[in-house]
Amino acid sequence: MGSKPSKPQFITVLGDKQVEMGKEIILSCETNTEGLTVTWEKDGHTLKCVQDKHVMKQDGNNWSLQILNADEVDEGNYTIKLENQSGRDACSAKVIVELKEWRTVQWKQNEMVDYLRTFTIDIDEVKELRFLLYGLVGAGKSSTINTIKTIFGGSQFVNCLAEAMSTTSFTMKYEKYVIADGKEDLLPLAFNDTVGVEKEQGVHTDDIISALRGHIKEGYVFNPKSQISEENPHYLKNPSLSDRIHCLVSVVAADRIAVMDQEIINKMRQVRQAANRMGIPQVVFMTRVDLACPLTKENLRYIYKSKKVRDNMQKCSSLLGIPVNCIFPVKNYHMETHVSGDINCLMLDALTQIVDWANDYVAQIAQI
Ligand SMILES: Nc1nc2c(ncn2[C@@H]2O[C@H](COP(=O)(O)OP(=O)(O)OP(=O)(O)O)[C@@H](O)[C@H]2O)c(=O)[nH]1
Ligand SMILES: [Mg+2]
The missing domain is CATH 3.40.50.300 (P-loop containing nucleotide triphosphate hydrolases)
Structure with missing residues (x-):
């Protein structure tokens, strides 16, 4: 019988992002162990991976979600959930997309x-x-x-x-x-x-x-x-x-x-x-x-x-x-x-x- 894997934990967590429309957003984190089941959520719902929009990557213990061509619908709260036999963990980050300025103010x-x-x-x-x-x-x-x-x-x-x-x-x-x-x-x-x-x-x-x-x-x-x-x-x-x-x-x-x-x-x-x-x-x-x-x-x-x-x-x-x-x-x-x-x-x-x-x-x- 193999030993149980380590309980999943974050070594680095997701950071909040603020980007201009059309730019790219990358949310990334590092975990303590591999062999995890990972799900990404947006505003409490499992993220539906859209082609040419979302790229989910794993490189060893590093996980990332790339969001291409940021649009206002991409604004929200993103969560990554980790799970294995020994337990689970999650962390979240806010993504704010700056719209094109749609009303101007004279700042003088x-x-x-x-x-x-x-x-x-x-x-x-x-x-x-x-x-x-x-x-x-x-x-x-x-x-x-x-x-x-x-x-x-x-x-x-x-x-x-x-x-x-x-x-x-x-x-x-x-x-x-x-x-x-x-x-x-x-x-x-x-x-x-x-x-x-x-x-x-x-x-x-x-x-x-x-x-x-x-x-x-x-x-x-x-x-x-x-x-x-x-x-x-x-x-x-x-x-x-x-x-x-x-x-x-x-x-x-x-x-x-x-x-x-x-x-x-x-x-x-x-x-x-x-x-x-x-x-x-x-x-x-x-x-x-x-x-x-x-x-x-x-x-x-x-x-x-x-x-x-x-x-x-x-x-x-x-x-x-x-x-x-x-x-x-x-x-x-x-x-x-x-x-x-x-x-x-x-x-x-x-x-x-x-x-x-x-x-x-x-x-x-x-x-x-
Ligand atoms: N952060 C923040 N607080 C505000 C702002 N405007 C008002 N407040 C706060 O909101 C609370 C209520 O503000 P008031 O100006 O007393 O509201 P009011 O409409 O006159 O209320 P009533 O006279 O009780 O009907 C106070 O604590 C204010 O300091 C704002 O733009 N930003
Ligand atoms: Mg008043």
């Missing part, structure tokens, strides 16, 4: 900052363009306002608006935030922060619709059980064009899109449809991209090369019914202690576009 902030600093609204009667931030609890609404304030404040704005992590909304009041350019001047932009949407609690959908129409004054404390009544001192009966919201910004966390509840999606769609009827431009700010995509976390400039980001944007578009070109992935200040040019540029890229859309809307309504 000066021009965009200057554009917003000198921006004027087409209609004199309207002194500020109003943006309403709306979305799930903890989506990053308040953090988005913090990030915008940071850009124009020149140093990181103390993050007093945002909550570390909570299941109920941290923001309870309807508040307006203006953007100070330096110490004194104000940009003609205002951002209204709202309570997060929740399944049972949270902001009443009709209140958001009233806010879009300009009926709710700042300082109003949202009541999840009932909508604002016309008798409420915070109810504005005859809002002017200046009181109305000029752009609806739905805020969605990239790392939570896959687990968004249908009831929440329905509420958000209801608000969106109301905004549609009023002709209000609507966009999505997809926050927390760094938590949803390791490529972006490592370097924000890869944002439009990331398959994860693009897939999340497409998912978000079909869930909420908003075209992909109105969806802006952004990263907010979160752990950073210093101002980052890249964080600023990504937010400014979105901001410069939505400011134009809000301005067009105001000009259009003023003519009616």
Whole structure:
């Protein structure tokens, strides 16, 4: 009787790979013994070896998987499993395929900052363009306002608006935030922060619709059980064009899109449809991209090369019914202690576009 073989073990393990489209990927490892049964898996399923795509090799104790002409479908989690009579072992690695950049961002902030600093609204009667931030609890609404304030404040704005992590909304009041350019001047932009949407609690959908129409004054404390009544001192009966919201910004966390509840999606769609009827431009700010995509976390400039980001944007578009070109992935200040040019540029890229859309809307309504 022959002796039992050694229990399979790895001498070297698979390493994570990041490659450009069209390039070759090689995953390799070394084991302690030969005579093993080896299987390769991708995302938990046995890898189907495709001709001219996959080459699996063994050279003594060295094992490799070569993936030719890397394509977005090759991105995923690869595992090699070893087995013999004495036992089994496995190790995994992530493969990230950089897509061809499909949207460009100007990674220099000066021009965009200057554009917003000198921006004027087409209609004199309207002194500020109003943006309403709306979305799930903890989506990053308040953090988005913090990030915008940071850009124009020149140093990181103390993050007093945002909550570390909570299941109920941290923001309870309807508040307006203006953007100070330096110490004194104000940009003609205002951002209204709202309570997060929740399944049972949270902001009443009709209140958001009233806010879009300009009926709710700042300082109003949202009541999840009932909508604002016309008798409420915070109810504005005859809002002017200046009181109305000029752009609806739905805020969605990239790392939570896959687990968004249908009831929440329905509420958000209801608000969106109301905004549609009023002709209000609507966009999505997809926050927390760094938590949803390791490529972006490592370097924000890869944002439009990331398959994860693009897939999340497409998912978000079909869930909420908003075209992909109105969806802006952004990263907010979160752990950073210093101002980052890249964080600023990504937010400014979105901001410069939505400011134009809000301005067009105001000009259009003023003519009616
Ligand atoms: N990593 C990371 N964290 C973020 C980002 N944006 C927001 N966060 C974090 O997400 C959490 C929730 O952010 P908030 O800005 O408080 O979210 P909110 O939508 O205002 O939440 P409510 O007011 O409670 O409805 C906080 O811990 C933020 O620091 C981001 O882009 N990246
Ligand atoms: Mg908040």
